[in-house]
Amino acid sequence: MSRIDLLFVSLVAATVLTWLVGVESSASHTVAGVAVLAIGFIKLRLVGIHFMELGNAPVVLRSIFEAYAAVAFLVLTVLYIGV
Amino acid sequence: MTVQLDAPRAPVSGGPRQRHLPGEEGLWVFILGDLLMFGVFFGVLVVSRAKDVVVFAEAQAHLHVELGLLNTVFLLTGSWFVARGMQALKARSPRRTAWFVAALGTALAFATVKVLEYSLLISEGQTPADNDFFMYYFVFTGIHLAHLVIGAVFLTILVTIARRPQLTKGRFRLAECGAVYWHMVDMLWLVLFPLLYVVR
Numbered sequence: 657m658s659r660i661d662l663l664f665v666s667l668v669a670a671t672v673l674t675w676l677v678g679v680e681s682s683a684s685h686t687v688a689g690v691a692v693l694a695i696g697f698i699k700l701r702l703v704g705i706h707f708m709e710l711g712n713a714p715v716v717l718r719s720i721f722e723a724y725a726a727v728a729f730l731v732l733t734v735l736y737i738g739v
Numbered sequence: 740m741t742v743q744l745d746a747p748r749a750p751v752s753g754g755p756r757q758r759h760l761p762g763e764e765g766l767w768v769f770i771l772g773d774l775l776m777f778g779v780f781f782g783v784l785v786v787s788r789a790k791d792v793v794v795f796a797e798a799q800a801h802l803h804v805e806l807g808l809l810n811t812v813f814l815l816t817g818s819w820f821v822a823r824g825m826q827a828l829k830a831r832s833p834r835r836t837a838w839f840v841a842a843l844g845t846a847l848a849f850a851t852v853k854v855l856e857y858s859l860l861i862s863e864g865q866t867p868a869d870n871d872f873f874m875y876y877f878v879f880t881g882i883h884l885a886h887l888v889i890g891a892v893f894l895t896i897l898v899t900i901a902r903r904p905q906l907t908k909g910r911f912r913l914a915e916c917g918a919v920y921w922h923m924v925d926m927l928w929l930v931l932f933p934l935l936y937v938v939r
Contacts, residue, residue, distance in 0.1 A: 660822045661823075664818075668815055671811050671812060671815065674933055678938065678939075679937060692933045693933060693938065707822045707922045708923075709761045713758060713759065715758070717760065724775075728781065732934075735785040735786055736788075736789070
């Protein structure tokens with residue numbers, strides 16, 4: 657199985673995990689919500705780095721993308737938990 | 740005449756890493772702008788939910804989560820097909836066209852499920868005029884669907900390029916633009932889906 661195939665299987669597994677954590681689990685809405693957001697942004701980053709080939713892109717572009725994923729996740733999490 | 744591709748190469752042991760910009764600079768300006776725009780959409784959703792948690796939770800309960808989940812799998816599968824297609828295109832594999840045709844199939848499947856979902860919701864009495872949740876749901880997923888339609892056009896171009904016997908540098912660059920755009924459509928959904936369907 658190639659790296660791309662393995663990544664695809666992992667992304668689908670993460671999607672199932674989103675379902676289990678966000679819909680089926682009995683965890684508090686806040687904990688489940690932050691976990692689901694984290695899974696979503698990890699998937700976004702993996703698609704960007706591997707499928708979009710940003711992992712091998714010029715450092716500036718890769719850095720902008722990494723910063724976007726990290727800042728967007730942090731801002732949304734702060735807004736969500738209402739700090 | 741087929742030209743040598745400006746494709747990424749494995750780093751030479753001990754040497755500097757060969758970096759490669761997939762697609763065109765102009766496309767990346769558009770993509771980063773789109774990511775920012777959707778970032779604002781995501782923030783609007785979270786802030787609006789915090790202002791009216793009960794209305795949002797009641798409205799969200801009407802969504803068909805299993806259809807959203809199915810569409811997530813369709814988009815991930817489409818991205819995988821495109822990534823494999825780009826590998827096949829670089830290697831001039833005879834299967835290169837099939838990967839992009841399959842990706843086009845996932846785009847069609849996503850759009851079909853989305854239209855079915857809209858029809859179900861509207862037939863059940865849920866419309867954009869009902870509350871803020873459904874207004875955002877229809878507007879944001881509608882904008883995403885428009886992106887998907889543009890992505891399907893790019894996939895059609897990818898199929899056309901893959902079918903050509905020769906791959907010029909210009910065609911390869913265009914193929915990269917199409918692939919990058921398609922992956923962006925996938926990425927946006929990967930956050931939109933949990934925010935709309937799952938986060939409570």
